[in-house]
Amino acid sequence: MKRLLRKFLLPILAVFTLSACADLSKEVEKKLNELQDKSESLDSLINKEFDKVLTLDSIINTEGEKVKKLDSIINKTSSKLDSISKEKVKIFEKITK
16 A cells, blocks of 8 residues: 555656746746736836937937027127227217327
8 A cells, every 4th residue: 555655756846846836937938927027017117218318318409509600600700799889989089189
């Protein structure tokens, strides 16, 4: 009887162990798939936000160029106004002498 029990007990234990490993393997695979889906979603979100940052950077550069052009125009206008005012002062000084 003990021999019969040993002959059947070992295969039965092996079957239970293998089925438990198979269930655990399926659970691990399911969790890995969920993790991969979440990481892909996070990657997509990061890429969208990075694209927004690049767009903002481009806008900042464009606006910076506009500011430089406006500054140049203001400097030219200021120089012209200074020149005109100096001429007027010279004319006024000549008249008042």
